[in-house]
Structures are given as C-alpha cells and as structure tokens.
Amino acid sequence: MLTVHHLNQSRSQRVIWAVEELALPYHIVRYQREKTMMAPPSLKKVHPLGKSPVVEDNGLIIAESGAILEYLQETYDLTSQLKPQSPEQKLQYRFWLHYAEGSLMPLLLMKLVFNSFGKPPVPFGLRTLGKGLGQGVQKAWLNPQLETHARFIEAHLSENSWFAGDRLSMADIQMSFPIFALLARGGIDNLPHTQAWKKKVEMRPAWQRAIQQGGPFDLPGEA
Incomplete structure (x- = not known):
C-alpha cells in the first residue's frame, strides 16, 4: 500500500x-x-x-x-484522468508542473521570510531595522515580481478552466500550494479568475477528503 x-x-x-x-x-x-x-x-x-x-x-x-x-x-492513472493528451495541453501541463516550484514558490518563500524580519526569533533590538529592511526589499523588488506572476496566472486562467486545459490535471494539483499561498500572502487585489479556480478546487470531493485526512490547510497571510 x-x-x-x-x-x-x-x-x-x-x-x-x-x-x-x-x-x-x-x-x-x-x-x-x-x-x-x-x-x-x-x-x-x-x-x-x-x-x-x-x-x-x-x-x-x-x-x-x-x-x-x-x-x-x-x-x-491508467486512463490519463489527470494528464491531458493533446500536444498543446501537454506543453501547458509540463510548464505548470515545473513553474510551481521553479518560479513561483521561491518568491512566495521570500515573501514569508521578509515579512518575518521584524518578529521573533529576530533579536528585539534588531526588529525595527529588520522590519524596515524587509519592507524595503518587498516594495522595491519582491512585490513587483509577485504582481507580474499573479497577472500572468490570472491571464492564463481567464482563458482556461484549468491550468492545462478544460479539466483538472496534475498541473492543477501541483499549482495548488503556490496559488493558495499567493492569495494568502501576495497582497494582490483583483484576481477573480484565480479566486474562481481556488473555489473550484475547494468544491471537489477529493479535495475535501484530502482536507479531512491531512488536516486544515490555512497558509499564513501577509502581516
């Protein structure tokens, strides 16, 4: 098993x-x-x-x-339930499988780290400096990067029901963690298609069973 x-x-x-x-x-x-x-x-x-x-x-x-x-x-997956079969959709499938951790998650991890610069375990005397540094890096570089990626994803989902076409695939499952993190801590407004995709995920019986088995899935937001 x-x-x-x-x-x-x-x-x-x-x-x-x-x-x-x-x-x-x-x-x-x-x-x-x-x-x-x-x-x-x-x-x-x-x-x-x-x-x-x-x-x-x-x-x-x-x-x-x-x-x-x-x-x-x-x-x-003997019936290719979770992998598209058309050449164009296969390319999208492969791209999003790698994009999730290769491009998007490093930025979201940096967001989490820079948000923590003014908090424990940073020594008390350095927290004000750390907070200013973290906010400065985010404003000057990190937030614009996340904005670019968020708009890229939003544009794709405005034309596609799922990440690799018209039905759920492993690409969507791979993208779930960074999308949930982006919406929680990205600080980016007006992402209706991305929000709609998230709601479709949360409505799936298999997702709901996974939450029952794995426990709550509430990623920390921006602070």
Missing part, C-alpha cells in the same frame, strides 16, 4: 489530494511542525533531506512533490 509521509500545513497536502483523485488505497504517517515551523528530525529517517512530502511505494522512496505527482500519474 502507498504510504504518504505528511507534514501539517505543507506541500504534502497536494499529494494526498492527488491520491484521493485517483481513488488509491493509502496510509498516512503524520508529522507536526516544530515551534520553529521546521519539520521534525524524524522525517530524516525516511529521507536524508528530512522534508515532506515523501511517499513509499513498492520499496521505492520518492521525494519532491512534482516527482511524486508524475510518478503517481504514470504508475496509477
């Missing part, structure tokens, strides 16, 4: 969603973040990087959410 090593409030939520969409039997091993928000050391017993998600299947240990989703699709 497939085993999903699941860290709360993490990218492994989308792996649970994918497994639910494919209606696969699976077992969850749950981990809780430490006070530092880092994964517990016990995850290193599963994979040397100590990160989530990790899945075990038939003696294989697979890390990285994109690689996991591709493995699940290639191994278990």
